[in-house]
Amino acid sequence: MSVERHSLEAPPELVARRRRGKVFQYLCLSATLVGVVTLVVLLADVLIDGVAWLTPTFFTEFPSRIPARAGIKSALYGTVWLMGLCALISFPLGVAAAVWLEEYAKKGWLQTVIQTNIANLAGVPSIVYGILGLAVFVRWMVPFTGGRSVISGALTISLLVLPILIIASQEAIRAVPGSIREASYGLGATKWQTVRHHVLPNAMPGILTGTILALSRAIGETAPLIMIGALTFIAFVPDGPRDQFTVLSIQIYNWASRPQPEFQHLAAAAIIVLLMLLLSMNALAIWLRNRHHREW
Amino acid sequence: MSERAIIEVARGAGGGAPVASLRGARSRTAKEAAIGGLLFAAGAVSILTTVGIIAVLVWESLAFFRRVSVAEFLTGTVWTPLFVPQHFGVLPLLMGSVLVSIIAAGIAIPLGLGSAIYLSEFAPERLRRFLKPVLEILAGVPSVVYGYFALTFVTPLLQPLVPGLQLFNALSAGIVVGIMVLPLIASLSEDAMNAVPRGLRQGAYALGATKFEVATRVVTPAALSGIVASFILAISRAIGETMAVVLAAGMTPNLTLDVRESIQTLTAYIVQVSLGDTPFGSIEYQSIFAVGLLLFAVTLGMNVFGRWFLKRYREEYA
Structure with missing residues (x-):
């Protein structure tokens, strides 16, 4: 055996293999950083374009043909209306569906069908929900919804976020250990008593986190709302659920699709507002998750 | 169980009046069943949603296909529904979706997989705890x-690099759609890799494999x-992507592979x-259901x- 074999140096073949590994590792790191850099560039681009247009009047004025006088008042009110109604509709429905799937449904074809169906619905493009909303809520249910109204939009967006909300709530319910249920049954509680007093309170932080994340998806939705006709010139604030409306994302689209640079700046300013709302919702969700996180 | 305990439990249920004895058991069962039903x-509702989507798409599409044959729709190469002479060949639109998805996949698959690995x-x-929320x-x-x-950023950036790049083009749209679906590939693939048991990795290390070899020849x-x-779910998401494509790729039905x-x-x-004022029941109105049905399918x-x-x-x- 040669002397080199006994030295501590790795054989050249292994050195080459390790070098190849290092190169690969840096390639993978760069791939990851592309995402990070894109996010930074995107935020910087929007801030540079829009921050100067974030004046107090931007929040208090209605949209206008004159860029300097245009604002997002109607869009902000519309967004709050839409989110509020959407939360009122989707939260009880989503949690109830999750409770049924996790606690009540017997293992069998019915549960499998509904579960598979929810997974499939989560993958349906949002614009298809817009088509559904247009045909069912805007046209068919017009005596109830008033046509192209906030409630039509909220119902459409609720159907869109329901699968996300149900899946998140199911995970939260599943994380509640079985021993808690058994203790409750052991004391003679019925199924609903067990669910209401033990399972749901313990799962609630997780459910709320999922709800906020689902709503943060809803707040940026644009295409389905264009379908149901939220893209009109709205220079008023909705008074009730059957009123016409516009939302931030639609206002952004409206401004971004115009060629004049002033409107591009307005779009950027509105994007800043939208992203701030979105990030605060995400921050709230993360805070909630960390605060109430419990190890069983 | 003592009767007293039953009373306590029944009171705990809230809602209804306290049940004083086992005689209440029947009403309690009824209440339980009603709640289960609710x-x-x-x-x-989720089943109704699916049924609703399919019913609406099929119903209005049937009306559309009474005026335009299925064969013409699926094989026609000209799509001009909004001006005369009207043509309803969906291939240019399908091609547009496919083109954007191919570009998006070209961006998202290598970057997403690299990120996942x-x-x-x-x-x-510590770096992981920073990168995951960013994605x-x-x-x-x-x-x-x-x-x-x-x-406002990608197209102006690319214009000096890609001669002949129009203001609205498939390339920029495809790139941003790729960035959008990248996190989906990264997180789903990472989940799949995390599910590979530690023992497999350790076995490979014990045989003298480097980290690179473990990652590419064992874990992947x-x-x-x-x-x-x-990959499949991400491409499906890219095909359904709407607003980025509307803003960046324009509104020109175009049977082309030219990404510029x-x-x-x-x-x-x-x-x-x-966006337009299309009256309900017109063929233009019905055409969105036929296109929607194709997209949904x-x-x-x-x-x-x-x-x-x-x-x-x-x-x-196991």
Whole structure:
């Protein structure tokens, strides 16, 4: 055996293999950083374009043909209306569906069908929900919804976020250990008593986190709302659920699709507002998750 | 159980009046059944949604196909529904969607897979805790914002590099859609890699494999079903992507493979019609349902296939 074999140096073949590994590792790191850099560039681009247009009047004025006088008042009110109604509709429905799937449904074809169906619905493009909303809520249910109204939009967006909300709530319910249920049954509680007093309170932080994340998806939705006709010139604030409306994302689209640079700046300013709302919702969700996180 | 305990439990139920004895058991059973029924009804809303989507799409499409033959729709190469002479050949729109998805996949698959491998095999824990939320935020940025970004940043950036690049073009749209679906591939693939048991990695290390060899020849093949499923789901998402494409790729139905030109996707056409004042019942109005049905069928098919693939080819590590 040669002397080199006994030295501590790795054989050249292994050195080459390790070098190849290092190169690969840096390639993978760069791939990851592309995402990070894109996010930074995107935020910087929007801030540079829009921050100067974030004046107090931007929040208090209605949209206008004159860029300097245009604002997002109607869009902000519309967004709050839409989110509020959407939360009122989707939260009880989503949690109830999750409770049924996790606690009540017997293992069998019915549960499998509904579960598979929810997974499939989560993958349906949002614009298809817009088509559904247009045909069912805007046209068919017009005596109830008033046509192209906030409630039509909220119902459409609720159907869109329901699968996300149900899946998140199911995970939260599943994380509640079985021993808690058994203790409750052991004391003679019925199924609903067990669910209401033990399972749901313990799962609630997780459910709320999922709800906020689902709503943060809803707040940026644009295409389905264009379908149901939220893209009109709205220079008023909705008074009730059957009123016409516009939302931030639609206002952004409206401004971004115009060629004049002033409107591009307005779009950027509105994007800043939208992203701030979105990030605060995400921050709230993360805070909630960390605060109430419990190890069983 | 003592009667007293039963009373306590019944009181605890809230809502109804306290039940004083076992005689209340029947009403309690009835209440339980009613609640079970209500909860089931909430679950059934999802079934109603699916039925509603299919019924609406098929119903209005049937009206459309009474005026335009299915063959003309699926094989025609000219799409001019909004001016005379009207032609309803969907291929230009389908081509637009496919073109954007190919560009998006070209961006998202290598970058997403690279990110997944880095996060699962190489990243130190602290860096991972920073990178994961960043990718989550990237996935959460609304589509319309990506559209703005493509239009005002990506296209001007590319114009000096790609001669002949139009203001509205498939390339920028494809790139931002790729960035949008990248986190989906990264997180689903990473999940699949994390599910590969530690023992497999340790076995490979014991045989003298380097980290690179473990990542590419052990972990990636073992997680392949999850990785491929993530590609399929991401491409399906790219086909259904709307606002970024509407803003960046324009509204020109164009049967082309030239990524520098303006095109129109299936989704963008649906938006274009909704932007106008199209009367209910007109053929233009009905055409969005036919296009929507095609879009729904394609994306649903890919999603079902993706999940079937995940199940069928998953290695079970007990």
